[in-house]
Amino acid sequence: MVLCPVIGKLQHKRVVLASASPRRQEILSNAGLRFEVVPSRFKEKLHKASFATPYAYAVETAKQKALEVAGRMHQKDLRAPDVVIGADTIVAVGAMILEKPVDKQDAYRMLSRLNGKEHSVFTGVAIVHCCSKDGRLDTEVSEFYEETTVKFSELSEELLWEYINSGEPMDKAGGYGIQALGGMLVEYVHGDFLNVVGFPLNHFCKELARLYYPPRPADLRRVRHDSIPAVDTFENLSDSEAGGADPGQSAKGGRGGEQADGDRSQAPRALDAALNGADSRPRFPTGLLELMDGFKASKVLFTACKLKLFDVLKDQGPLQAVDVARKLSTCAGRTEQLLDVCAALGLLEKTRRGYSNTEVATLHLVSDGEHSLQGVAEYNDAHVWGVFTRLGLAVREGAEQTRGALGAMEEERLSQSRELTLQFMRAKHSLSKLTAHHVATAFDLSRFASACDLGGCTGILARELAQEYPRLQVTVFDLPEVTELSGGFQRGGRQTERIRFVPGDFFKDSLPEADLYVLSRMLQDWPDDKLHKLLSRISSSCKPGGGLLVAEAAAEEEGASQSPRLRTLSAGQPRSPDEHRRLLQRHGFQDVRVARAGDLLCVVLGTRAAP
Numbered sequence: 001m002v003l004c005p006v007i008g009k010l011q012h013k014r015v016v017l018a019s020a021s022p023r024r025q026e027i028l029s030n031a032g033l034r035f036e037v038v039p040s041r042f043k044e045k046l047h048k049a050s051f052a053t054p055y056a057y058a059v060e061t062a063k064q065k066a067l068e069v070a071g072r073m074h075q076k077d078l079r080a081p082d083v084v085i086g087a088d089t090i091v092a093v094g095a096m097i098l099e100k101p102v103d104k105q106d107a108y109r110m111l112s113r114l115n116g117k118e119h120s121v122f123t124g125v126a127i128v129h130c131c132s133k134d135g136r137l138d139t140e141v142s143e144f145y146e147e148t149t150v151k152f153s154e155l156s157e158e159l160l161w162e163y164i165n166s167g168e169p170m171d172k173a174g175g176y177g178i179q180a181l182g183g184m185l186v187e188y189v190h191g192d193f194l195n196v197v198g199f200p201l202n203h204f205c206k207e208l209a210r211l212y213y214p215p216r217p218a219d220l221r222r223v224r225h226d227s228i229p230a231v232d233t234f235e236n237l238s239d240s241e242a243g244g245a246d247p248g249q250s251a252k253g254g255r256g257g258e259q260a261d262g263d264r265s266q267a268p269r270a271l272d273a274a275l276n277g278a279d280s281r282p283r284f285p286t287g288l289l290e291l292m293d294g295f296k297a298s299k300v301l302f303t304a305c306k307l308k309l310f311d312v313l314k315d316q317g318p319l320q321a322v323d324v325a326r327k328l329s330t331c332a333g334r335t336e337q338l339l340d341v342c343a344a345l346g347l348l349e350k351t352r353r354g355y356s357n358t359e360v361a362t363l364h365l366v367s368d369g370e371h372s373l374q375g376v377a378e379y380n381d382a383h384v385w386g387v388f389t390r391l392g393l394a395v396r397e398g399a400e401q402t403r404g405a406l407g408a409m410e411e412e413r414l415s416q417s418r419e420l421t422l423q424f425m426r427a428k429h430s431l432s433k434l435t436a437h438h439v440a441t442a443f444d445l446s447r448f449a450s451a452c453d454l455g456g457c458t459g460i461l462a463r464e465l466a467q468e469y470p471r472l473q474v475t476v477f478d479l480p481e482v483t484e485l486s487g488g489f490q491r492g493g494r495q496t497e498r499i500r501f502v503p504g505d506f507f508k509d510s511l512p513e514a515d516l517y518v519l520s521r522m523l524q525d526w527p528d529d530k531l532h533k534l535l536s537r538i539s540s541s542c543k544p545g546g547g548l549l550v551a552e553a554a555a556e557e558e559g560a561s562q563s564p565r566l567r568t569l570s571a572g573q574p575r576s577p578d579e580h581r582r583l584l585q586r587h588g589f590q591d592v593r594v595a596r597a598g599d600l601l602c603v604v605l606g607t608r609a610a611p
């Protein structure tokens, strides 16, 4: 998203909005900013006459609001937030400043002044960067303002009073709310609409860009445009432009709106590049760096799952970090860090009331949830992590071990402990739950009386098939150590009567008889020799007219939204529909049809031709 790099700069910081204004909260959270709300207790009583301009008053009030919150939070927690944002909106008619009306008469006086005329709405904004040094609060303030011109129509007394009696004017500067009923009073607006509503989002983003991506000296020499970057150029800005600059440093001395305007002559690289044509420097490799750091995010997720963090928050959240630490018997400081990273990864929500699960965590990371993926996290942490740490060795020493995680998992589990087999089964069980219905319903399979799910593990797909096709008898064929443990995953229910588990190895033992053979997420994990061996065994067991149903990861060119990370779990590249068709045809299946199943899978059905 275009704004992400700028708003994202605040993602790993503790950001506080020092405002009770619901409009400001909405504007900022709609922009994707994560923040806590701590309304300021600063009384808006600065001496207006001592300010040269109305906007200087708004900027100073915004600054005092933010500093009050930073100071109070620092005193209370002995730790200030990283960034505090304060804002103040005023209406100005000439030199006269109108704030929120104190009563209806006051609202009437204000609205009468605005009636039929143009006025200015100023919002002053202060971004305060905080840090604690030797127990003392250190702040660096960056401030700016935005002006919007609004013109009211000629309004009758009756209409004014009707509006005042609606109650809307009371908590709004100038006594009106342009975003609601007050919009009917307005003839035109010049400038940023959101500025009138209480927060100049566009200018805020530009200010963040200025703070976090200051122009490099080389850029300053190439300056040729009197502007700061438009919002849509943020996409091209990157950390490389930050040049290691500390946002605080660039904010030092508290740049005022006018001072910030002065900086506008320093066009940053993105704009400069756009103006001057091609830039010889390479784009900043954000994706690559994310890839390099990806393992950290995975490990955070695994650790949170292992600690049962999401379970605790599900039952007792929202909770403050100290309470989470107490419940998990963990170190409070480190727990808070873990919670903050989880919040930054979108797994948790952080508010004043504490941390709570986001929707995705509630759905997939709570251990007893219907769609829980805890099993996958657990298995990846306990096993796949280890497999991948040996990847270098595997690549150097043998092709077999480089078949990708699932292949390696499959292989290793054969020789591993019962606990590992259980972990593997839990992982496969939860993944199959997500896809089983799609696989079972991708084609009408009602012509088959019996089916055999090869490597069917806990029988999730078998269950779905039995549920979907009331006549179908289903066999789950899997290794003895798997079928032995599969009982623990059964939920009972009528369709289980039509499901049986048969132990065996599909590479060695004869396959159970069936009209339809099913291979779900199997083929991609095997090297070619084993894949063809398996398909040829199925082909020999399948009667003419019988079927083979294959479900595999979908290939990207079919428009799959599958993430590269998921694909790397498999050995090979996903096959295209044509490749699937050829593969099944090669093993004696005809009328091969291909369908998409959900976001992840492609399902293929072939009919065994007469030999």
Ligand SMILES: Cc1cn([C@H]2C[C@H](O)[C@@H](COP(=O)(O)OP(=O)(O)OP(=O)(O)O)O2)c(=O)[nH]c1=O
Binding pocket: 018, 019, 020, 021, 022, 023, 024, 039, 040, 044, 065, 087, 088, 089, 090, 091, 100, 121, 171, 172, 173, 174, 176, 177, 178, 179, 182, 196, 197, 198
């Ligand atoms: C002109 C105008 C103002 N307003 C609002 C924005 C602000 O919330 C309010 C101006 O008062 P402010 O003092 O800027 O803000 P506030 O009191 O709501 O919150 P806090 O002091 O805690 O930050 O008026 C509208 O919602 N619509 C409008 O059209």
